[in-house]
Amino acid sequence: xxxxxxxxxxxxxxxxxxxVEQGLxxxxxSPKRITQLTIAVEELVVxxxxxxxxxxxxxxxxxxxxxxxxxVRLKVCxxxxxxxxxxxxAPDLQAPPTERPAGGLGIFMVKKFVDTFEYKRQxxxxxxxxxxxxxxxx
Numbered sequence: 678x679x680x681x682x683x684x685x686x687x688x689x690x691x692x693x694x695x696x697v698e699q700g701l702x703x704x705x706x707s708p709k710r711i712t713q714l715t716i717a718v719e720e721l722v723v724x725x726x727x728x729x730x731x732x733x734x735x736x737x738x739x740x741x742x743x744x745x746x747x748x749v750r751l752k753v754c755x756x757x758x759x760x761x762x763x764x765x766x767a768p769d770l771q772a773p774p775t776e777r778p779a780g781g782l783g784i785f786m787v788k789k790f791v792d793t794f795e796y797k798r799q800x801x802x803x804x805x806x807x808x809x810x811x812x813x814x815x
Contacts, residue, residue, distance in 0.1 A: 678743040685736035685755060687726055693740060694719060697751070700742040704749045705811035713790035714809055718753060720783040721805055724762065725755040747812070748792070753805045760803055762787075763796045 679700050683689035697718050701711045722738060739754040762784045788794050793808040 678741060680739060680741040682737050682739040685726060685738050685757070689738060690719065690722060690726075693722055693738065696740060697742070700740075701749065704742075704744040706749055706809060710809055710811075714749070714751060714807065717787040717790050717807055718751065720787050721753045721762070724760075724783065725753070725757055725803070728757075728760060748808050748810050751807045751809075753807075754802050756802050759798050761796045761798070762805060763794060 681696055683693055694715060697715050698711065701714060706714070718740065725738060736756045739752075741752040741754070743750040743752075787807070790809075791807040792810050793806070795806040795808075797804050797806075
């Protein structure tokens with residue numbers, strides 16, 4: 678298991694992405710799954726920065742990667758206001774794009790990329806846990 682933390686600022690995104698890519702190397706995930714998980718983490722981090730930390734101007738983000746026998750578990754933690762992305766309603770993909778409300782596609786995409794998506798609020802922190810099987814998703 679590896680873990681690291683960064684200030685909750687947009688400039689932290691590139692080093693977070695590098696940490697995730699390096700941390701997933703050798704876990705048994707295919708390059709496609711590594712890309713999907715990297716995109717998922719980017720979406721969660723950008724959401725935390727633009728929504729959770731927009732008014733506070735501070736805080737911390739922490740990423741933990743754990744390689745398990747047949748899967749990889751990744752946690753994204755932030756200390757912003759409570760926000761449960763698992764409550765986000767699925768977008769109406771049948772509606773024309775011009776008639777859809779802004780937002781909502783990112784979390785929808787994250788949920789499609791991973792095998793399990795869990796949220797909990799603990800000790801003043803939002804914790805999103807993503808799990809991916811090392812087997813290719815159909």
